[in-house]
Amino acid sequence: MSVVGLITKNNETAYREEVQRLMDWCRTNNLSLNVDKTKEMVVDFRRVRGDHAPLNINGSAVEIVQSTKFLGVHIMENLTWSLNTSSIAKKAQQRLYFLRRLRKAHLPPILSMFYRGTVESILSSCIIACNASDRKTLQRIVRTAEKIIGVSLPSVTDIHTTRCTRQM
Numbered sequence: 123m124s125v126v127g128l129i130t131k132n133n134e135t136a137y138r139e140e141v142q143r144l145m146d147w148c149r150t151n152n153l154s155l156n157v158d159k160t161k162e163m164v165v166d167f168r169r170v171r172g173d174h175a176p177l178n179i180n181g182s183a184v185e186i187v188q189s190t191k192f193l194g195v196h197i198m199e200n201l202t203w204s205l206n207t208s209s210i211a212k213k214a215q216q217r218l219y220f221l222r223r224l225r226k227a228h229l230p231p232i233l234s235m236f237y238r239g240t241v242e243s244i245l246s247s248c249i250i251a252c253n254a255s256d257r258k259t260l261q262r263i264v265r266t267a268e269k270i271i272g273v274s275l276p277s278v279t280d281i282h283t284t285r286c287t288r289q290m
Contacts, residue, residue, distance in 0.1 A: 124192065132172055141177055157182040163190050165199050195248055203248070207256040210244055214263045217241045221270050233271045241267055242281065249282050257282065 125144050127137030148155055162184045164174050177184040189198040189205055196206040217240045224233055245260050252260070261278045268275050276284075 134175075138177070141179075145179060155179055157184060160184050161187045161190050163187050163197070163199055165201060203251055203253065203256055206248060207252065207259055210247060211259050211263060214241050214244045214260070217244065218263065218266060218270065221267060225270055230272075234273060234275075237267050237271060237275065242276075245278060246281050246285055249278070249285055252278075252282065 125140055127140050129137050145155065157179045160179060162177055164186060166172075166174075174186070176186055187199075189196060191197075196209050198205050221233065221236060221241065224236055241263070245263065249257075249260075257278045264275055264278055
């Protein structure tokens with residue numbers, strides 16, 4: 123469950139009322155919020171950042187975090203994708219290990235299919251939001267996979283273009 127609130131002119135009233143409505147809804151529907159698992163992330167682009175008092179739910183303060191993972195995507199308070207990209211790159215690197223194992227087992231027909239299903243699918247998650255430096259990081263993994271498989275693979279830019287045109 124997520125609550126997104128906009129604080130304007132340092133007035134947090136609407137935001138706190140929205141959180142209160144969520145707590146009331148949970149209570150009405152016999153649900154309980156686990157305060158230990160509840161996190162608050164403040165996205166603030168003002169030049170001078172004001173102090174933000176933490177939320178209190180059932181008398182417990184909610185932890186304020188700088189990043190969180192939501193629906194498999196790492197989101198940072200400055201809304202950059204670097205943490206998400208490094209997570210994707212790490213996952214893809216782990217899959218390359220299995221690609222190497224398949225190559226040693228002399229199964230060339232399956233290598234490209236395995237790459238597309240396990241590595242490229244990870245690289246293409248959230249690729250629409252990637253910037254040039256993120257794509258460069260992911261392209262290194264594609265080049266490594268090309269060396270393992272021994273065939274040319276679509277570049278990250280090609281994957282990005284294909285995904286963007288499918289979205290339209």
